[in-house]
Amino acid sequence: xxxxxxxxxxxxxxxxxxxxxxxxxxxxxxxxxxxxxxxxxxxxxxxxxxxxxxxxxxxxxxxxxxxxxxxxxxxxxxxxxxxxxxxxxxxxxxxxxxxxxxxxxxxxxxxxxxxxxxxxxxxxxxxxxxxxxxxxxxxxxxxxxxxxxxxxxxxxxxxxxxxxxxxxxxxxxxxxxxxxxxxxxxxxxxxxxxxxxxxxxxxxxxxxxxxxxxxxxxxxxxxxxxxxxxxxxxxxxxxxxxxxxxxxxxxxxxxxxxxxxxxxxxxxxxxxxxxxxxxxxxxx
Amino acid sequence: xxxxxxxxxxxxxxxxxxxxxxxxxxxxxxxxxxxxxxxxxxxxxxxxxxxxxxxxxxxxxxxxxxxxxxxxxxxxxxxxxxxxxxxxxxxxxxxxxxxxxxxxxxxxxxxxxxxxxxxxxxxxxxxxxxxxxxxxxxxxxxxxxxxxxxxxxxxxxxxxxxxxxxxxxxxxxxxxxxxxxxxxxxxxxxxxxxxxxxxxxxxxxxxxxxxxxxxxxxxxxxxxxxxxxxxxxxxxxxxxxxxxxxxxxxxxxxxxxxxxx
Numbered sequence: 001x002x003x004x005x006x007x008x009x010x011x012x013x014x015x016x017x018x019x020x021x022x023x024x025x026x027x028x029x030x031x032x033x034x035x036x037x038x039x040x041x042x043x044x045x046x047x048x049x050x051x052x053x054x055x056x057x058x059x060x061x062x063x064x065x066x067x068x069x070x071x072x073x074x075x076x077x078x079x080x081x082x083x084x085x086x087x088x089x090x091x092x093x094x095x096x097x098x099x100x101x102x103x104x105x106x107x108x109x110x111x112x113x114x115x116x117x118x119x120x121x122x123x124x125x126x127x128x129x130x131x132x133x134x135x136x137x138x139x140x141x142x143x144x145x146x147x148x149x150x151x152x153x154x155x156x157x158x159x160x161x162x163x164x165x166x167x168x169x170x171x172x173x174x175x176x177x178x179x180x181x182x183x184x185x186x187x188x189x190x191x192x193x194x195x196x197x198x199x200x201x202x203x204x205x206x207x208x209x210x211x212x213x214x215x216x217x218x219x220x221x222x223x224x225x226x227x228x229x230x231x232x233x234x235x236x237x238x239x240x241x242x243x244x245x246x247x248x249x250x251x252x253x254x255x256x257x258x259x260x261x262x263x264x265x266x267x268x269x270x271x272x273x274x275x276x277x278x279x280x281x282x283x284x
Numbered sequence: 285x286x287x288x289x290x291x292x293x294x295x296x297x298x299x300x301x302x303x304x305x306x307x308x309x310x311x312x313x314x315x316x317x318x319x320x321x322x323x324x325x326x327x328x329x330x331x332x333x334x335x336x337x338x339x340x341x342x343x344x345x346x347x348x349x350x351x352x353x354x355x356x357x358x359x360x361x362x363x364x365x366x367x368x369x370x371x372x373x374x375x376x377x378x379x380x381x382x383x384x385x386x387x388x389x390x391x392x393x394x395x396x397x398x399x400x401x402x403x404x405x406x407x408x409x410x411x412x413x414x415x416x417x418x419x420x421x422x423x424x425x426x427x428x429x430x431x432x433x434x435x436x437x438x439x440x441x442x443x444x445x446x447x448x449x450x451x452x453x454x455x456x457x458x459x460x461x462x463x464x465x466x467x468x469x470x471x472x473x474x475x476x477x478x479x480x481x482x483x484x485x486x487x488x489x490x491x492x493x494x495x496x497x498x499x500x501x502x503x504x505x506x507x508x509x510x511x512x513x514x515x516x517x518x519x520x521x522x523x524x525x526x527x528x529x530x531x532x533x534x535x536x537x538x539x540x541x542x543x544x545x
Contacts, residue, residue, distance in 0.1 A: 175375045178343050182369040183392040184362055193392065197379045277379040279422040 054246035059254065062247030072248070076234060076255045083218050083230040084259060086146045090153020091214035091263075095207060097154065098161025105162070106169040106195065107187075123159045127152065127217070132224040139226070149221030149230070156217035157210040161203070168202025169195045201278065204271040211263035219256060231256050288355070289316035290444065290476050291340060296349030298335050298502075308501035309335045313349070315495060315504065319443075322470055322477045324487035324494045326533065332502020333480045334448050340478065341369050341446050353444070365393055367444035368437030372452050374429035376421040376436075383408065383417040386435045393440055407435040410469060427458040431465070438473070445477045452481070460521075463489055467516060484537075488512070488529045489521060496533055498540040506536045 036056055043053050050058065063073040101119065105112035131152050138148040172195055180190045222232025231252060238249030298310040310332040317323050325333035338344040340351055342358035353361035361367065368389075376385045383404055390400050408414060411431040421429055430450055437445060451459040463486060470477055481487050487494045494508040510529055512520055520526055 173375065175371045175373060176377065179369065179371070179375055180392070181343060182341055182362060182367070183389050184365065185392045189392055193388065194377070197377065200379070275379075277381075277420045277422075 050246040051243045054250055058247035059250045060247075062245065062251040065245075065248075072251065076231065076252065079229060079231045079234050080255050080259050082146070083149075083215065083222065083232065083256075084263075086149040086221070086230065087153045087214040087218040087259075087263065089146070090150035090155075090217055091157050091210060093150060094154035094157025094214065095161050095210060098158035098206070098210075099165055099203070101158070102162045102165035102169060102199075103191075105166050107191070112166075119159065119162055122155070127156065127220055128223075131220045135221055135224050135226070145227070145229075149218045149227075152221040153214040153217030156213040160206040160209040160213065164202045164206035164209075165199050168199025171202065172198050201275055204267065204275065207267045207271075208264055211267045212260040215256070215260045215263055231259065287318065290319040290354060291315075291317040291478070292352045293336070293340070294350045294352075296336070296339060296346045296351060298332065298339060298344070299347045310339075310346075311501035311503050313502070313504055315507075317476060317478065319476055320474050322479065322490055322492050324479045324481055324491040325497055326481055326484055326487040326494055327497035327502075327505075327537065328482060328499060330499035330502065331497035332499070333482075333497050335502065336497075337446050337448050337478060337480050341367060343369075365389075365440060366442055367446050368440070368442040370430075370433055370437050370445065370447040370450045372449040374421070374426075374433040376429055376432055378421055381418045381420055382413055382424070382432045382435075385421070385432055386439050388436060389440045395440065403439060403441075404435075407438050408432075410438070410472070411435045412465065425458075427454055427462060430454065430462065434466075434469070438469070438475075443476060445475045447477065447479045449480050449482065451486070452483075459483075459486065464517070466490065467514070471515060484530050484533045485521070488526060488533065489516060494529075494533060496536045498537065505540045508533055508536070 039053070039056060042048065043055070063071075063076070065072045067075060069075060101115075105116065134151055135148045138151065139145065169191075176194060176198075177190070180194055185193070218230065219232035219235065221227075222230035223236060227233050234252040235249070235256065238245075238252045242249045293313060293315040296310060296313045297308070300307045300309055313332070313336060315323075325336060327333050335344065339346050340353065340358060342362040345358075351358050353366055356364065356366070376382075377388065380388065386404050386407060387400050390403070404417075408417060411434050413428060413431055413435065416424065416428065416432075421432070424432065434450070451462045454462065466477075466479075467490060469475075479487070479490060488510060491510050494510060495504055496506045496508065497503065498505045508529065512523070512525055512529070
């Protein structure tokens with residue numbers, strides 16, 4: 001579903017009389033219909049109890065259930081925005097770090113040989129195990145509570161950026177490099193005028209992955225005991241009270257998923273505005 | 285000759301590989317080119333014509349022998365931006381418009397920005413891209429892309445143009461038109477041009493002199509002075525002398541092949 005939101009101009013749709021947005025809307029409704037049929041169908045056929053799989057109506061209802069602090073959807077929205085803020089800080093931090101590491105690796109091969117294994121190793125560490133240490137550790141240092149979540153988000157963000165940007169910086173055509181050599185260009189000029197712009201599409205591929213990963217990172221940071229705000233906290237609450245209020249857990253999950261999709265869509269929109277020089281193509 | 289040659293190639297060899305797998309790309313090649321000549325290097329694949337061009341451009345270094353350009357070593361000539369290089373592929377930067385591609389060397393060389401526009405307008409008009417300044421490469425045909433790359437090579441006004449099969453990927457009609465345009469450019473700018481091609485007809489049509497090269501090992505088999513008068517046009521291609529010269533070059537290549545079979 002996420003792909004179809006962002007697919008570029010479909011020539012078939014553009015050629016016919018029906019506007020593109022209508023096709024997209026029809027697509028979403030049809031997909032949603034299929035999911036709903038499978039969901040409710042399997043619930044009926046396999047007699048799945050509500051606490052394992054609630055009715056879709058129960059999820060919708062959970063969004064509108066009133067609480068002392070207002071309707072549930074408003075509470076979830078506030079928590080989602082808080083998580084989005086943590087994720088955005090982490091995403092920015094991680095992307096910049098990742099980019100600088102990639103540039104450093106591209107420029108200095110020995111540095112790359114020495115440190116790339118550690119960069120890869122960093123991602124094999126189960127983040128769910130490390131997250132509480134970061135949260136508690138940074139908390140005891142007196143850092144604001146959101147910062148540790150942002151750090152975890154950054155930790156998940158920087159890796160795709162390093163790998164993709166490194167590839168982008170090296171993806172340069174041989175003759176394009178020789179051309180620069182024929183102008184007696186300096187290494188800095190080659191970086192600025194050739195490698196950097198050539199890596200931009202790779203950067204955006206990474207940023208799309210990182211955008212969703214940063215949301216996941218922030219949520220993981222909110223799971224340990226002691227967190228008070230964020231959609232991750234609501235997910236924990238939802239799973240604890242699932243038997244009493246089966247729709248609520250799914251409402252929190254749906255909110256988190258929506259957040260990830262919005263993050264992806266924002267990056268894809270920025271990409272479309274910046275990378276205007278590319279031949280239009282149908283992409284996911 | 286009275287004047288010193290602009291390019292002098294003296295007993296140049298280029299050997300690739302190691303002791304186990306040696307390829308002699310060029311063996312003992314000597315050639316001098318005078319200012320304002322349009323010299324074609326013609327021959328089948330593997331005859332070392334592109335290698336020779338890259339040695340002149342200092343994009344590669346010879347194993348033996350010496351090359352001088354305007355009295356300089358190739359490296360110094362490159363650093364003094366004495367030549368423009370045109371590749372077989374247009375090698376335009378996708379993220380730059382035609383105009384911004386053509387001005388790339390001016391940016392790299394730090395030429396004063398207030399002189400760019402006039403120069404670019406002139407060069408893009410010369411290659412017939414007057415109305416395409418702000419198009420991106422993907423919006424252009426192959427021929428137009430190659431025109432843009434020629435404008436780029438001319439933008440900083442080098443004395444020498446090195447062209448490595450620039451029209452090799454184009455269809456016959458486009459290629460013939462580009463040949464005419466290149467001759468126009470040559471006649472207006474008085475550049476010295478080395479033009480690598482595997483098309484005998486193209487070499488005869490363009491050149492003031494043809495260097496015929498043969499492979500295994502790459503070397504010069506013959507040089508043929510082309511006495512067809514300039515300006516050349518479509519009638520040139522149909523003149524008896526044109527066919528005689530094409531035949532003469534072809535015979536040279538054939539003899540060499542038979543001799544080495």
